[in-house]
Amino acid sequence: MAVSAAQRFARIATAERPSDARVLMKRAIVLGASMAGLMAARVLSEHADEVLVIERDPTEASTSPRPGVPQGSQVHALLPAGNTQLDRWFPDFTAEALAAGATNPDPEAIRNYVNGDLRPLPPGGSLGISLVSTRPFLESLVRRRTLAIGNIKLVHGRADGIEFTGDRAGAVRYQPTGEGAELVTEAADLIVDATGRSSRLSDWLKAAGWPQPPMRRMPIKLNYASALFKQDPDISDIGISIAQNQPGSGQPPRQGGVLAVEGDRWLVLVAGYADDRPTRDLEDFRKRCRDDFPPAFGQIADHGELIGEVVTYHQADSRRRDYDQLERIPAGLIVAGDAVASFNPVYGQGMTSAALHASCLSAYLRSDPPLDEPARAYFDDVRVVVDAAWQVSTFADLALPHVHGPYPRGYRLVKAISGLVFQAAAGDPHVNVQFNRVTTMLDHPSALARPQTLLRALRWKLLPSTA
Ligand SMILES: Cc1cc2nc3c(=O)[nH]c(=O)nc-3n(C[C@H](O)[C@H](O)[C@H](O)COP(=O)(O)OP(=O)(O)OC[C@H]3O[C@@H](n4cnc5c(N)ncnc54)[C@H](O)[C@@H]3O)c2cc1C
Structure with missing residues (x-):
């Protein structure tokens, strides 16, 4: 078979x-x-x-x-x-990694924002552990x-x-x-x-x-900047925070991240695409944290003690x-x-x-x-x-305004299915788990097209109150 x-x-x-x-x-x-x-x-x-x-x-x-x-x-x-x-x-x-200083933040210290809205986390433990540290x-x-x-x-x-x-x-x-x-x-x-x-x-x-x-190749023209700050509980209790402004949200597509890494530090990321390039300038970094992402980003960048310098990186393509x-x-x-x-x-x-x-x-x-x-x-x-x-x-990436292909076969259908599932993941716990299992590579992407997931996603779209 x-x-x-x-x-x-x-x-x-x-x-x-x-x-x-x-x-x-x-x-x-x-x-x-x-x-x-x-x-x-x-x-x-x-x-x-x-x-x-x-x-x-x-x-x-x-x-x-x-x-x-x-x-x-x-x-x-x-x-x-x-x-x-x-x-x-x-x-x-x-x-061993935890004993050496890597972290595994409690669910209350993890936040995931899309276009400024806090997304629900998959129910506790359903995705397994994920160590947090520097590379x-x-x-x-x-x-x-x-x-x-x-x-x-x-x-x-x-x-x-x-x-x-x-x-x-x-x-x-x-x-x-x-x-x-x-x-x-x-x-x-x-x-x-x-x-x-x-x-x-x-x-x-x-x-x-x-x-x-x-x-x-898929040209993505991604621009990263990261900086380390000393952790301070008076500034924030963040363990992991991920924030993205999606294409079509009215904001430039930008990504941010805060990770509580070994050595009681936060590693903070801001990213943009094409001509939207974060620089090594600390003031630019702070402004992006304040203007583009939830308040904890700005609080850490403005009041946290910087360790070292802002470091940038450009990746032209996948x-x-x-x-x-x-x-x-x-x-x-x-x-x-x-x-x-x-x-x-x-x-x-x-x-x-x-x-x-x-x-x-x-x-x-x-x-x-x-x-x-x-x-x-x-x-x-x-x-x-x-x-x-x-x-x-x-x-x-094909949804980014500066990316114009190459489009794979079946693009429209897969886009429709993943868009539906992404929206429903905000409200339906089953769809949320399945969506996160795929994005964290625990499952193959075809799991999103399973009848149970699709039906629940459709039901959520048509009757959101039943989720
Ligand atoms: C900005 C950025 C952020 C990323 N964030 C993440 C993330 O959040 N999560 C994630 O999982 N991945 C992330 N990645 C991807 C991740 O860094 C890579 O996928 C990963 O490092 C791949 O490991 P690798 O061993 O294949 O290659 P590499 O890590 O690139 O290592 C290649 C090794 O080969 C050695 N080498 C090269 N040429 C020779 C030679 N001729 N002889 C001997 N040795 C040689 C190099 O010194 C190096 O040690 C990120 C990548 C980038 C660019």
Whole structure:
């Protein structure tokens, strides 16, 4: 029987720890030690005698932003589905992160505003936990747990290319960090590219005579600015506040966020699109907090003690590389995380996608695949995860006034369904839970079109008093 995308997504997003891992290879190499690379290394540690991770940046003991992850100073929310995967691969991860300073705010300290109106939260506990911290702090915990595994080794250097032998990727060339170090070639049975959005794998494939994956882009022109403030209960009791002014609301489409992060700090975000660019100027930051978002934003920005500086970031597009579409792809090659797809960050899907790609890798390796053939089953599963995130983010982005496509097939129908469900989520608890399960990647977007959800959403629209 054919398995639907929703069923495959549910299997990938499972919380269950696999019990059937088998060693299939001598050595795996992972390029990049950020969220995708570390999670992939964790999975590979059960299937390879040795896992070598190659990372360009110095990373030891760092909980600060680093050059290879330039977005690290910006607000990063971990979605519940990502939290589930972290606990799946690193038992007690959540407890450890909370003990180290991450927060998990009480429901009373969480507020979600749309066009200035407070939206109801899904009933308590229905979405699971979601750790709140800065991005470098979360990554440092994942790194510590990953590198504590005996057969994983991290080396510092810049990956410079892949060597192909016949129909397979067989070795990595890298330049070790340090003056005068010579280029090194390391052989591997499996190579994972987790070098992020700017991955050069496509160029390396082309240079070696392989086809390049088709690249799809959605121009979003997103502008972020974030700043840290010392927490002060006399100013606000906010644990998480998210606020958005939607297109068509009469306001410019803008996003704001306040997160209570480790070290008794608030990380505050303001974001706009196209020519609407928050600057590094503190007065501009404060004005946006005061004028665009609920009062707590302005109170924190005006009266909170600033730590460091306002930091800005621009992301031109969401992009995906469809490796599953390639007619020819070398054996022994895996691509994970932003190197496959990166989305408009306001939806917080990136780290969770990376964690779900690790789950796809685990499923692939547990299927006892022939490693001398391309990892098609892996790329097919990754497509399900990418499609799910892409659908949620790009459908919302297509409503932005400066975004004019590309429009996917079925756009009008999906837009109508998601618009109906979004409105009904403000009043119907069942629809609210389902909507939030999809936006937090616990469920595949097709769950919004289930008859029970659609009927309840329609009933709410026609007879709002019955919800
Ligand atoms: C402004 C902004 C806000 C975001 N907010 C969120 C959020 O709220 N929630 C969320 O889940 N996601 C968010 N994201 C997305 C998230 O940052 C990424 O999805 C996530 O970091 C992807 O991890 P990755 O490991 O695939 O790639 P990256 O984090 O980009 O890491 C790539 C790694 O590869 C290394 N590397 C690169 N080239 C080489 C080389 N040649 N040799 C060796 N190493 C190399 C780099 O140093 C780096 O360590 C946001 C992104 C942006 C831009």
